[in-house]
Amino acid sequence: MITVNKKWIRLIGIVGCTVWMASCKQAPDAEVKSSSYAVMQVEAADKELSSSYSASIRGRQDIDIYPQVSGTIEKLCVTEGQKVRRGQPLFIIDQVPYRAALKTATANVEAARAALATAELTYKSNRELYAQKVVSEFSLKTAENSYLTAKAQLAQAEAQEISARNNFSYTEVKSPCDGVVGALPYRVGALVSAGMPYPLTTVSDNSDMYVYFSMTENQLLALTRQYGDMDEALKNMPEVELILNDNSVYNKKGIIESISGVIDRQTGTVVARVVFPNGSRLLHSGASGTVVVPSIYKDCIAIPQTATVRMQDKTIVYKVVDGKAVSTLITVAGISNGREYVVLDGLKAGDEIVSQGAGLVREGTQVK
Template identity: 80%
Template sequence: MLKVNGNWIRLIGIVGCTMWMTSCKQTPDVQVKPSYSVMKVALADKELSTSYSATIRGRQDIDIYPQVSGTIEKLCVSEGEKVRRGQVLFIIDQVPYKAALQTAIANMEAAKAGLGTAELTYDSSKELYAQKVVSEFSLKTAENTFLTAKAQLVQAEAQVVNARNNLSYTEVKSPTDGVVGALPYRAGALVGPTLQQPLTTVSDNSDMYVYFSMTENQLLALTRQHGTMDDALANMPEVDLQLNDNSLYGKKGKIESISGVIDRQTGTVVARAVFPNESRLLHSGASGSVIMPSTYKDCIVIPQGATVQMQDKTLVYKVVDGKATSTLITVAGINDGREYVVLTGLKAGDEIVSEGAGLVREGTQVK
């Protein structure tokens, strides 16, 4: 009995366990529906900042080359010195040019004397011809001699002007107010107009030009925002300059011009901003970044995570009757990497999926 009863006891345990497993298999799985973050869009003001790599140049960076050949007798300035327009920078050996000027002046005086003699001869020949003392041939010869002497005087006078100019070129002067750059040539160096490297560079850095490039899309966005390029330039806000050490320059600048031609290789246009430089903190040849703010009034701003990019289109999912409905939108070409300014496709009060839009499908129930 105990043995039999023991067998029955084991049988009942096995059957009970089998029934429990069967009931577990028949119980339906409970699926948890995903939930999505949603938001109601509203009108607000938004200021976006865009950074552009930039190169700093002086208002004028003028390379100074000698106009005559010779050895440098004297350096009249030092590197980094402020100079005024017309100030002497270098003096080139003047001896041969002074001699050339004296020779030209002597030739001019000789030409004047020759012209006087030819004029007297011509006048005399005219009187003698009138009295039929000399032939017409003699008269014409005297006239031609007179005209030749006149031309020789003009030529001699031109040589004097040229010699005087060459002498003046031995004093190399600054063509503008500015700051002297490097001085690669010293006293005694032989220089001339064919130098590969300039004597120096004078940079007018009272105001500095800062050049940067904008993409075609950014240019289109600016134009659409303001209506025309002229209006965009007139209404553009002041810009900041971030220097190479990541510090902000203390003065704000103004964008003065944007190139009207798009570079075919880079697809960009060159813009120029001007910054005051009374402190001479900015130097020609330096680099930095132009930070341009863009202000949008009463606009709709949404997180970028609420959008889905499909080729060249941008869409969001509006929540309509608890379901996700895809909606095409257009956004401003300028953004801060976190949010978009919506230009069309949404209105205040619309409810959209604000996060994980890429996981949503058309008609998804949004909890």
């Protein structure tokens, strides 16, 4: 039994040595594999990055049309989708009561003028008689007060005539601007009033369209720093593209006209407005799309995002120095295209960095 145990011990020792030697042979290969990384040498060049933002499309003016007087609609002067000019009639509301009110107001003005003329004659006559000591001062003052009252009544009658004339004019509802007529939910015979909850229609001025999108506070800061200040940014920013809801690209480019100066506390964003020409009337108010905003950087260093490691608010790359990975803190632009970063500080042309798999690299790793 003792002889058998010694044989087993020898056999186990031989197997263990064999396994250890095999693992020693494989270790260098594994080490070489783990330290092989894609590297790149950074260079300075002009770079254009594009950022995409969800956007809503509105007409230059979307004006809800409400009646200013009550009555039934007598006539529809337009149809849905029709192009109209400023001042063109859209609806006509029953004019009979307002025409009668205007005639009454006009008659009241004429009566008030006649009363004023009579009061003026009486006052002048009493003034001459008073000078001759024919009438008393009381009679003169009474005639003067009657004259002043007649003047006030004429002014009141004229104001009522103006109001009646305006009300009569309001029976013809006109377009306040050039544009396109929206839906017409009310038809001939419908009773309408100034306090109704929904408009008669909406007139959209769509010769140019406003496209609104939101950008974050960090993107706003990056934009401001890139151009120096917001006024310079608006002057020098390149034209932007619009991708429509069917993923087609609109054939005209737009200009960023304004950026809100107030950051929304709830969303942390600001609203920017782009103007697109709409001569073809392809864009419609209420539609949605995507705005593509290019950012052009001159003589900059751009690196792939796979070459970076984000640690909270810091960005790190690994330089290759004497064959070893050395972590380096860099500053990148706040605007990116989702694939690359523009490096503002921390790298210079000629530096060699790990371009892929930076998250697997450790300080001092031998890079092959």
